[in-house]
Amino acid sequence: MHALVFHGEQQLALEDVPEPVLAAGEVLVQVAACGICGSDLHGYLGHSPRRNRSIPLVMGHEFTGRVAAAGPGATGDLAEGERVVVHPQISCGRCRACRAGLSNICPNMSILGIERAGAFAEYVAVPADRLFRLPADLSDQDGSLVETLSIQVHLFRQVARPLLRNVVVLGSGPQGLFAVQLARLAGASQIIATDLIPHRMQLAKQMGATTVLRGDEDVVGRVLELTNGWGADFIVDAAGAPATRRQGIAALAPGGNLGLVGLLPGETPVEFNAVVNRELVVRGSYSCTDDDLARSLELLASQQIMLEGMLELAPLREGVSCFERLLDPMSGLTKVVLQPG
Numbered sequence: 001m002h003a004l005v006f007h008g009e010q011q012l013a014l015e016d017v018p019e020p021v022l023a024a025g026e027v028l029v030q031v032a033a034c035g036i037c038g039s040d041l042h043g044y045l046g047h048s049p050r051r052n053r054s055i056p057l058v059m060g061h062e063f064t065g066r067v068a069a070a071g072p073g074a075t076g077d078l079a080e081g082e083r084v085v086v087h088p089q090i091s092c093g094r095c096r097a098c099r100a101g102l103s104n105i106c107p108n109m110s111i112l113g114i115e116r117a118g119a120f121a122e123y124v125a126v127p128a129d130r131l132f133r134l135p136a137d138l139s140d141q142d143g144s145l146v147e148t149l150s151i152q153v154h155l156f157r158q159v160a161r162p163l164l165r166n167v168v169v170l171g172s173g174p175q176g177l178f179a180v181q182l183a184r185l186a187g188a189s190q191i192i193a194t195d196l197i198p199h200r201m202q203l204a205k206q207m208g209a210t211t212v213l214r215g216d217e218d219v220v221g222r223v224l225e226l227t228n229g230w231g232a233d234f235i236v237d238a239a240g241a242p243a244t245r246r247q248g249i250a251a252l253a254p255g256g257n258l259g260l261v262g263l264l265p266g267e268t269p270v271e272f273n274a275v276v277n278r279e280l281v282v283r284g285s286y287s288c289t290d291d292d293l294a295r296s297l298e299l300l301a302s303q304q305i306m307l308e309g310m311l312e313l314a315p316l317r318e319g320v321s322c323f324e325r326l327l328d329p330m331s332g333l334t335k336v337v338l339q340p341g
Contacts, residue, residue, distance in 0.1 A: 001017060002014060002316060002317070003017045003058045003117075003121035003122070004320070005056050005057070006055060006056065006057045006058070009044075009046030010044060010045065013320065017121070020123055020124060021125070022072070022125055023125070024073040024074075025073050027070050027071065027078070027125070027126050027127075028071070029086065029123065029131070030066045030067075031119045031121060031123065033140040033144040033313075033339050034060040034061075034119040035062035036060075036322060036323065037062055038173060038175070040323075041323065041326055043059060045327075048114075050114050050115065051114055054115055057114075058120055058121050059120055060112075060113045060338075061112050061114065061118050062088070062144050062147045063124070064134055064143040065086070065140075066083055067084060068080065068123065071125075074128040075128055076131065078128075078133060083143075085131075085146045085293075086112065086126050086132070086147075087147065088130070088147060089104065089106075090110045090112070092109065094108075095107060103290075104286060104287040104288055104292075105287070112124065122341070132146075132293060134297075137301060138297070138300055141313055141337045142300060143300070144337050145174070145310075147293065148174050148178065149299065150293040150295075151178075151285070151288050151292075152175060152182055152236075153288065153292045153299070154288040155259045155285040158259075158283070159234070159257050159281070160257070161234065163186075164183060164186050164189075164233055166234075166253070167186075167190070167192070167232060168223055168234075168251055169183065169204070169209070169238060170194050170215070170248060170262075171237070171239030171244060172201060172204040172209075173195075173200060173334065173335075176195070177203055177334070178305065179238055181207050181306060184208035188234075190227070191208055192211045192212075194213045194214065196215045197329050201214070203334060227253070231251055234258075235248045237258065237261065237262050238261055239262045240260070240263050241264050242267070244262065248260075248282075249270060249275065249280065250274070252278070256278075256280055258280065258281065259284075260283065261284075311334075311336075312333055312334075312335070312337070313336075313337050314336055314339070315339055316338045322336045
C-alpha cells in the first residue's frame with residue numbers, strides 16, 4: 001500500500017509499505033480522509049521527540065475510514081464497510097490516571113501517528129475500542145476534524161465557566177477557529193481573536209469573532225480597551241508561543257482563566273506575582289476523552305460548528321508538497337485533509 005513515511009527533519013516520502021498485520025483486538029481501517037495536524041508539522045520540522053523516536057514513521061492521527069477487516073478477538077458492533085472516525089489515543093486502562101478517569105493524560109499511552117503507524121496511508125490497524133461510528137450526514141473529510149474539535153471541547157469543559165462575557169482566542173488556526181465557535185455557543189458576548197495571517201483572521205470573523213486583531217500589535221492593550229480596563233474572563237492560547245502565553249496572562253481579568261493547548265517548543269518566562277495577586281488560573285489541557293470526541297461528533301453532525309473555508313482536500317500522493325505549503329504563512333491554507341487513492 002502507499003503511505004507517507006517520515007524519516008527525519010523535513011524528510012517525508014510516499015512509499016510502498018506492507019499492509020498492517022492485525023494483532024488481537026484490532027480492526028483494519030481503510031483510510032478515507034486524514035487531516036494534517038499542526039503537531040504533524042512540528043514533527044516534520046524535527047521538533048517532536050516522540051515522533052523522532054519512532055522513525056521511520058507513518059504520521060497522521062485525525063482520520064476517518066471504513067472497517068475493512070477484524071483481527072482475532074476484535075469485538076464491537078461495527079460491521080465491515082461501516083464508516084468510522086478514530087480516537088487515536090491508546091491508553092493503558094490500568095494506571096492511576098486511567099483509573100481516575102484521566103485517560104487523556106495516561107503516562108503509558110501510545111498514539112496513532114506518533115508512537116505507532118498512523119493514517120497517512122491506505123490502511124491502518126486500530127484497536128476496536130478506538131472506533132466511533134460516523135453519522136450518515138457527516139462527510140469523510142468533515143469527520144476528519146472531529147479529533148481536532150475534541151481538543152477544544154475538552155478544554156472548554158475543563159476550564160470555561162458558563163455564561164462567558166469576554167473571551168480571547170490567541171491564534172486562529174484550526175484549534176483557534178473551533179475555540180471561537182465554542183465561545184459563541186457558550187454565550188460569550190465578546191470574542192476577540194488574533195492571528196498574523198489575513199485568511200485566518202477573516203475566517204475567525206466569519207465564525208463568530210466580534211473583533212479580530214493582528215497578533216503582533218498591542219494585543220493586551222486592545223483587550224483592556226475593549227473590556228473597559230477589566231480584561232478577559234477566559235483566554236485560549238491556541239498558538240503556544242512564548243509571546244501568546246505572556247499575552248494571555250497579561251490580558252486576563254482578575255480571577256480569569258487561561259487555557260493552554262498550543263505546543264510550540266521553548267520556555268516562557270512568567271511574572272508569577274500577577275498570577276498570585278490577581279488569582280489567575282493558568283491550566284494546560286491535553287488531548288480529549290472518549291466523551292469529548294462523542295460530543296464533538298454531535299456538534300459537527302448537527303451543524304453547530306462551521307467548517308466552510310477551513311479545509312482544502314488533496315490526494316495522499318501530494319502530501320509532501322502539502323506539508324511544505326502549510327509551512328508558508330502566505331499559502332492561504334488553514335487545514336489540509338489528505339485522501340488516499
